[in-house]
Amino acid sequence: MKPTYDVAVIGGGLIGCACAYYLSKSGAQVVVLERGQINQGASGQNAGxxxxxxxxxxxxxxxxxxxxxxxxxxxxxxxxxxxxxxxxxxxxxxxxxxxxxxxxxxxxxxxxxxxxxxxxxxxxxxxxxxxxxxxxxxxxxxxxxxxxxxxxxxxxxxxNPRLLTPAFVARATELGVHFITGARVSAVQRANQQWQVTFEADTNTGNRKQIHCENVLNTAGAWAVNLHIPLxxxxxxxxxxxxxxxxxxxxxxxxxxxxxxxxxxxxxxxxxxxxxxxxxxxxxxxxxxxxxxxxxxxxxxxxxxxxxxxxxxxxxxxxxxxxxxxxxTPDLLPVLGEVPQAPGFFVASGGSGFTYGPTYAALMTELILTGTSSYPLDPFSPARFSSLNSFMGQN
Ligand SMILES: Cc1cc2nc3c(=O)[nH]c(=O)nc-3n(C[C@H](O)[C@H](O)[C@H](O)COP(=O)(O)OP(=O)(O)OC[C@H]3O[C@@H](n4cnc5c(N)ncnc54)[C@H](O)[C@@H]3O)c2cc1C
Missing domain, CATH: 3.30.9.10 (D-Amino Acid Oxidase, subunit A, domain 2)
Structure with a gap:
């Protein structure tokens, strides 16, 4: 079965919504899964x-x-x-x-x-x-x-933090991005060469839904498919x-x-x-x-x-x-890139994410769609924390 989306973005903060916009502008089919409301987290609470x-x-x-x-x-x-x-x-x-x-x-x-x-x-x-x-x-x-x-x-x-994320959402929606709110992602699994993302579609009934995608981009913070990303x-x-x-x-x-x-x-x-x-x-x-x-x-x-x-x-x-x-993160730098142990699973989080959110998003879009970015992201790659996974195992 062909995956429905090129990219599923977890988290509807500034970074997730800006990524969705740039990805979609480059022609990708994108869905954003947000556990509550768009911009409810740091992106709507910060100093700007x-x-x-x-x-x-x-x-x-x-x-x-x-x-x-x-x-x-x-x-x-x-x-x-x-x-x-x-x-x-x-x-x-x-x-x-x-x-x-x-x-x-x-x-x-x-x-x-x-x-x-x-x-x-x-x-x-x-x-x-x-x-x-x-x-x-x-x-x-x-x-x-x-x-x-x-x-x-x-x-x-x-x-203004209350204007920026909604502006990205408005433009991304025009381009066809699907935003699903009240959708807490509870599992991400690799099966048949694609990712299967499970989310609670109704927190009262525990009703779960799944989507299938080529790539997952986690912008929801301290959370990554059975891998240790220290956020x-x-x-x-x-x-x-x-x-x-x-x-x-x-x-x-x-x-x-x-x-x-x-x-x-x-x-x-x-x-x-x-x-x-x-x-x-x-x-x-x-x-x-x-x-x-x-x-x-x-x-x-x-x-x-x-x-x-x-x-x-x-x-x-x-x-x-x-x-x-x-x-x-422990070194206070952002974490931006593909997780080496999970090809097709990307993370973008940390740092002064209001200032740098649009820039992270533009660069992550290049990385996801072409495998490289016009400004090298190596120093910020999740690969710098790989030793944690070899030490602790992927659980
Ligand atoms: C008080 C404060 C002041 C700040 N001031 C500045 C500043 O002046 N300048 C600056 O550059 N930065 C500032 N920052 C930092 C900046 O706000 C963040 O770096 C940036 O907003 C991070 O954006 P984000 O999209 O990664 O995270 P968030 O905005 O936190 O978005 C993450 C989203 O993921 C969702 N989520 C979590 N788990 C799941 C799940 N399992 N399934 C689905 N969705 C999920 C959350 O509900 C949330 O909406 C400040 C932060 C704070 C808290």
Whole structure:
């Protein structure tokens, strides 16, 4: 029997929906299986920051990881070109603002880290410029007198997480992609040289359905056909203040503290940067489905960092705090590629997936349909975790 689909995508977040769009645009027959609603996960809960500079979490082992970091900068350059054309590609407004970003330091030691980062970014052709504290405050008068230096990347910015995934879905639907919601995938098996994907079509009755496909693309996180792909759910915290007059056109980050800060078009300040939230346990394991519980110390720490960098934040009232769950790998890099032990089974997850989602999707499409990609994905391949499968067995 001929398989019904060229690709079955598991997970209706940004990465899954963007992959479905690009695959379908290239002529593939695609189905997306989502256990709940489209965009219900990290893709609809995130801060919407476009991080093209190497982020604080990535440069903690800067001396050890130079090659990977250089590779990541190459991906950032590609992502900038994708974002510059996203309005035209999707034919709609996704709340995109690319007015630049500043990554700040507060001490000479932190400035050295910025300089080391600058060398890596410049060596790969990313546009970044070092400003001393005075120059940074001239460009961004809202910055605190504590700011010692800042790295300016003119392409950084933000977009609206509630608009981006639905825009991909709208275009993919026009191209004929089938989206099936309320469809929790429970098994993926190889039989007769094709994949058989089983999903619960009705969670109340446990009624199950199956589809057959040439390839499976898992964008649902920590989950892969009896194989060990180390993707872990982590809870993160976001804060939003009341509206204020236009204050900052830039995305603000810190080189050594967890902070991302920006102003929305409506005037609210969004404050995040990777502060933790407590995952809920369900049936003895961490749940990636239930909203994590917020931690007061995360909210306090996040707001403290924001006020230290932009003192005007102190006079604003906090409107709301929310949490979300994202997937990370042990090396904090994304996992993108075919699983060597399971030909035709692909994984795309991890990293700053809002910034890089459209780029992962374009590259994964090339990889699935042609066996190669225009930007090599080897450093991000699931093959780097193959030793886990030989050690633990494929169960
Ligand atoms: C609070 C927060 C702030 C963040 N801020 C930023 C930021 O500013 N910039 C940035 O670049 N990144 C940010 N991120 C990370 C970014 O949101 C994620 O990397 C990205 O959204 C991941 O997209 P995804 O499609 O892989 O995952 P998701 O959006 O989580 O989608 C996965 C989907 O799979 C579905 N699913 C799971 N299991 C199954 C199953 N068995 N069957 C069917 N479907 C299933 C889920 O329901 C979900 O809809 C943030 C994340 C969080 C949580």
């Amino acid at each position: 920051s476009l991080h093209f500079q190497l982020e604080q979490r990535l440069i903690q082992n800067i001396e050890m990881d130079v090659r990977e970091l250089e590779f990541h900068v190459g991906l950032a350059k590609l992502a900038i070109t994708h974002w510059r054309s996203i309005g035209a590609e999707l034919k709609t407004d996704v709340g995109l603002s690319m007015h630049g970003g500043l990554m700040v330091s507060e001490s000479p030691v932190e400035t050295e880290l910025l300089e080391r980062k600058l060398q890596i970014e410049r060596s790969q052709g990313l546009m970044v410029e070092m400003l001393d504290g005075r120059e940074a405050r001239k460009l961004a008068p809202f910055l605190s007198d504590n700011i010692h230096a800042a790295l300016h990347c003119p392409d950084e910015g933000h977009s 872990y759910p982590v809870g993160l915290t976001m804060n939003v203040t009341e509206k204020t007059a236009p204050l900052m056109p830039f995305l603000i980050q810190h080189v050594a503290r967890k902070l991302s800060l920006k102003q929305t078009e409506d005037g609210n300040l969004l404050i995040g940067g990777g502060w933790g939230a407590r995952l809920q346990q369900r049936s003895g394991s961490w749940s990636s489905n239930a909203s994590p519980h917020f931690k007061l110390e995360s909210v306090r720490g996040n707001l403290r960092a924001a006020v230290d960098v932009v003192p005007a934040v102190e006079s604003l009232r906090l409107l709301r705090t929310w949490t979300g769950t994202t997937a990370i």
